[in-house]
Amino acid sequence: MNDNNLPAQLQQLCGLLQPFQFGVGGSCLLWQLGLETAPNDIDIVCAETDFAAIYQLLSVSFQPQLTAAHAEYASANFARFSRAGWPDIELMAGIAVKQNNAVVNWVFKPQHCHWHNGICWMPPADWLQLYQLFNRPHRVAQLRRYLVQLRLNSLG
Template sequence: MQQTNIRQIATELVQLLGPTDWAIGGSFLLQSYGIEPQARDLDLVCTLERFEAFKTLLSQYAHAVPVSLHPIYRSKGFARFSKNGLVIELMAGIQVLKDDGLQGFEFQPENTSWQQGLPLMQLSDWLELYQLFERPKRVAQLQQYLDDAHHTIKTDT
């Protein structure tokens, strides 16, 4: 999947879903900051209130892909789509089953950062999600980037 295709689809999604109540995370977010060389898919996080409406819109835009129950992911809303070979995942009410019960992530649409016409999640939110999803390599990768960025900002002031 070429970069322009992913960006093109992301741009089309802004037209489809509108400018509020959702944002892009995952590998596309990391690529936007130069952390990851290539985005593999589009991870969309939205408010629980808008999940069903967005799911309906996406099902008219892309091919719905069946999702099987995951052993620990227990999000209140999750749907997977495919568009020109690109996987698009829509998530809302994100929850993960841990030893001490369900742990959740609350998406805050007001934290969305618009860059090049696309709504991106905060890197710190995605760090929290990678910790929740128990993805240690991603956590270390993102923590390193945030630490480096923090030091750069500190020394410049």
Template structure:
């Protein structure tokens, strides 16, 4: 029997820990799951603002430590914590995602009901991360996800 790779084990462990809360895994882990990147940079979790404090506490109890990172004046996200585990795992937990641009604040509305569990991992939809990457101005990621979604649509038409 094949042993799961370490990232899959980490994600499954995290999702099991957080299963009672509204959250989803996205970012480079989602791109990795879709076959668009070879290795994720970190684990991105989006949750509801109502569950942010509870999820943060669970992560701390599971051995994750909050880390201070420089803030970017472009980001207006309501709640954000960057965690690192002693084993080197890094988790960004976000709720109320928002970005300042041209004197306006653009928000991403998280809809946990769109997330789908697959093999013990709660994945956010690629279209939601396309929106988030557009807000953050991540043009390379936007292009990757657009191409993936177009190919997915074309494949469903045949």
């Protein structure tokens, strides 16, 4: 992925989605925080009530991709989109994961998101929870270190 285009692509995408409740997270958030050098894709979490409208809007400019069912992920809504020159976009809502014969739900709180330079970012603490839920220990460690350093800096 060409990082040089990423800020403009994220701004364009967020401008398109501005009427909806959503936030950008995942590896783009880690990249924005300086924890990752090259994002894998663009992760967008949205309110379940906005998923269908966002899906339709993205389908105009991006190609929806078939995604195989995941053994552990049980989210209510998930879609992947692609377009030449862009990282894949993963749109998700109603996030849930199967753990120990139960389904654990995670609730998106759009009021936690904030706009910065034309991009609607999810907070790192929310992605810490998500990466814990997704069983991604490397990402959990990255965000824990970041949040501890942030706390130390704010005390200092």
